Amino acid sequence: MDEALSQLIRISNETGVDPTLVQGGGGNTSVKTSDGKYMYIKASGTALKDMNAKEGWRRLRLDLARSVVKEESIAQMEPQSRELEVVNRLLFACDDNVKIAARPSVEAHLHAWLDKCVIHLHPSAAGAYVNARNGRVRLEKLFKTEALPPLWVPYTDPGYMLARRIARLVESYRGQYGKMPGILFLEKHGLFITANSAGGALRLVRRVIKQCNSKLRQPNTGKLKAVSRELIDDVKVCIERGYSEGTGEKATIWHYYNNAIDGFCRQKDAKKMLSGSLTPDELVYSNGPAMWVQMQKGKKSRSGTAAEKCNSQSIARRLRWQIGSGRKPSVAFLVKGVGLFVAGTQRIAPTVRDIVLYSIFIRTNAVRMGGIRTLNKRQEDFISNWESEAFRKKLATGKK
Numbered sequence: 286m287d288e289a290l291s292q293l294i295r296i297s298n299e300t301g302v303d304p305t306l307v308q309g310g311g312g313n314t315s316v317k318t319s320d321g322k323y324m325y326i327k328a329s330g331t332a333l334k335d336m337n338a339k340e341g342w343r344r345l346r347l348d349l350a351r352s353v354v355k356e357e358s359i360a361q362m363e364p365q366s367r368e369l370e371v372v373n374r375l376l377f378a379c380d381d382n383v384k385i386a387a388r389p390s391v392e393a394h395l396h397a398w399l400d401k402c403v404i405h406l407h408p409s410a411a412g413a414y415v416n417a418r419n420g421r422v423r424l425e426k427l428f429k430t431e432a433l434p435p436l437w438v439p440y441t442d443p444g445y446m447l448a449r450r451i452a453r454l455v456e457s458y459r460g461q462y463g464k465m466p467g468i469l470f471l472e473k474h475g476l477f478i479t480a481n482s483a484g485g486a487l488r489l490v491r492r493v494i495k496q497c498n499s500k501l502r503q504p505n506t507g508k509l510k511a512v513s514r515e516l517i518d519d520v521k522v523c524i525e526r527g528y529s530e531g532t533g534e535k536a537t538i539w540h541y542y543n544n545a546i547d548g549f550c551r552q553k554d555a556k557k558m559l560s561g562s563l564t565p566d567e568l569v570y571s572n573g574p575a576m577w578v579q580m581q582k583g584k585k586s587r588s589g590t591a592a593e594k595c596n597s598q599s600i601a602r603r604l605r606w607q608i609g610s611g612r613k614p615s616v617a618f619l620v621k622g623v624g625l626f627v628a629g630t631q632r633i634a635p636t637v638r639d640i641v642l643y644s645i646f647i648r649t650n651a652v653r654m655g656g657i658r659t660l661n662k663r664q665e666d667f668i669s670n671w672e673s674e675a676f677r678k679k680l681a682t683g684k685k
């Protein structure tokens with residue numbers, strides 16, 4: 286196996302197994318060959334942990350991938366046709382024996398402008414800062430002793446415009462520091478780490494995450510109070526009904542519960558915190574944040590305790606409202622004292638769960654750093670209309 290390819294598999298598998306670093310098919314990695322001619326990069330829609338010597342990647346000609354970013358005629362195009370053109374150019378740049386229709390990562394042209402090994406992740410620890418009002422200032426303080434300070438990348442629509450912006454920022458960074466940045470924080474998106482070796486890149490990932498976590502609130506690790514099977518099943522039925530009435534579609538409902546979920550729901554402002562999408566991935570894979578489901582007091586039983594009831598009508602109403610206002614309906618539901626419920630296939634549900642866990646960690650911490658910053662309407666619309674994202678989600682859900 287080519288040395289660059291084996292390095293790619295290593296950096297992808299080692300980071301891809303940790304859902305606090307990357308969820309579902311998100312994130313991407315690349316390694317350039319030592320002759321400077323090619324770049325191995327993750328294929329779009331593949332999970333980092335699933336990449337191996339045979340599949341989950343493409344090899345591109347570096348000069349062609351690089352030139353895509355510099356072409357003014359592409360920059361002038363309308364977003365829809367532009368992103369299609371980029372996909373075609375990147376496919377054209379592929380030079381390997383991969384027979385299946387695997388597309389190179391939609392950010393391949395961006396990787397082409399960075400150091401030899403590139404690891405792009407969506408870590409919850411970095412998310413806490415890049416989604417917080419005061420996150421940038423906090424990061425500057427946290428990394429102030431770094432010889433090469435992290436590069437801050439203001440939010441940019443993913444795809445072509447992001448690649449162009451990063452190429453420009455990296456160029457001026459090199460002008461100022463004489464070297465490429467090793468750490469890039471992307472506002473409302475995630476983290477890029479670049480280094481000239483696989484080991485160096487992995488070490489830098491670990492160091493950055495540890496540093497970010499050092500100032501963040503972590504979920505409790507104590508014993509979790511048990512929830513009765515009966516209550517879980519009641520709520521499951523209620524959400525199943527609400528979901529099918531609200532969306533007109535049947536879905537299997539999955540239940541998850543742990544300290545992070547319980548701790549989040551017990552916060553006073555939990556409901557208020559669940560507003561707006563943090564990142565493109567939260568919007569693509571879980572249709573935005575989880576819906577807060579308030580249990581309502583039912584009739585008092587003979588023993589005098591009022592049973593709490595879940596209201597399927599209210600869930601249906603809110604789902605219909607989301608659809609009516611042009612949004613995709615929620616697929617995750619948080620119920621205080623009961624847990625997280627996810628509507629979806631066996632394949633997509635664990636990804637949605639991981640994204641919710643990532644999201645509630647970020648929201649809890651961002652609130653303590655001046656407030657949560659989410660995607661605005663225009664940014665959300667761009668993602669929703671983006672053909673590449675539809676392609677990624679299709680691969681994740683297994684729908685043809």
Ligand SMILES: [Zn+2]
Nearest residue numbers: 312405474475
């Ligand atoms: Zn990303």
